[in-house]
Amino acid sequence: MTSLDGKVALVTGASAGLGAATARLFAERGATVYGVARDSDRMAEVFAEVPGGRFGSYDIGTADACAQAVTDCVAAFGRIDVLANVAGFHQMRRTASVTDADWDLDLAVNLNGPFYLSRAALPHLLESGGNIVNVASAAGLLAVPRMGDYCATKFGVVGFTDSLRMEMKKAGLGIPITCVCPSIIDTGM
Numbered sequence: 001m002t003s004l005d006g007k008v009a010l011v012t013g014a015s016a017g018l019g020a021a022t023a024r025l026f027a028e029r030g031a032t033v034y035g036v037a038r039d040s041d042r043m044a045e046v047f048a049e050v051p052g053g054r055f056g057s058y059d060i061g062t063a064d065a066c067a068q069a070v071t072d073c074v075a076a077f078g079r080i081d082v083l084a085n086v087a088g089f090h091q092m093r094r095t096a097s098v099t100d101a102d103w104d105l106d107l108a109v110n111l112n113g114p115f116y117l118s119r120a121a122l123p124h125l126l127e128s129g130g131n132i133v134n135v136a137s138a139a140g141l142l143a144v145p146r147m148g149d150y151c152a153t154k155f156g157v158v159g160f161t162d163s164l165r166m167e168m169k170k171a172g173l174g175i176p177i178t179c180v181c182p183s184i185i186d187t188g189m
Contacts, residue, residue: 005030008077011089015042034073061108081130085114110153131176138183146147
């Protein structure tokens with residue numbers, strides 16, 4: 001990874017796991033990081049190791065909260081150069097046991113959040129020449145049993161990323177939009 005000196009990165013899921021690791025890595029590479037997650041106590045612990053960073057507690061499953069996160073990041077640092085949609089949620093379960101509330105939570109965190117945040121951040125990213133990194137999963141490329149709800153959301157992130165990248169390219173806007181699909185990572189989730 002190249003230097004991120006002078007860049008402002010909004011990182012979701014920054015209270016734990018891959019999101020926290022991303023926030024720390026971006027800070028090590030010189031970025032100023034704005035962390036987004038629900039658990040402000042855990043983010044306070046993470047951001048003790050993220051010099052100059054700030055964070056806020058938001059429910060990324062709602063459009064209003066995502067718009068507010070972007071507004072707060074820009075108010076704090078004047079810009080956004082990188083939107084890293086890292087937050088994710090998953091529980092192994094058979095499809096017949098997935099409740100409506102389970103389904104709604106999976107969609108909210110894994111798919112709605114990246115969409116709402118990308119939509120809210122795009123004007124700022126166009127201004128800064130920034131980019132978007134969406135974290136999906138290997139389960140967004142190849143289905144896995146007992147993960148139908150999770151796979152559906154992660155396939156959605158992959159499709160959304162590809163579609164947005166094509167849209168930006170066709171419009172001649174050239175914002176790099178990337179989707180990363182990691183496999184199993186040793187985190188709490």
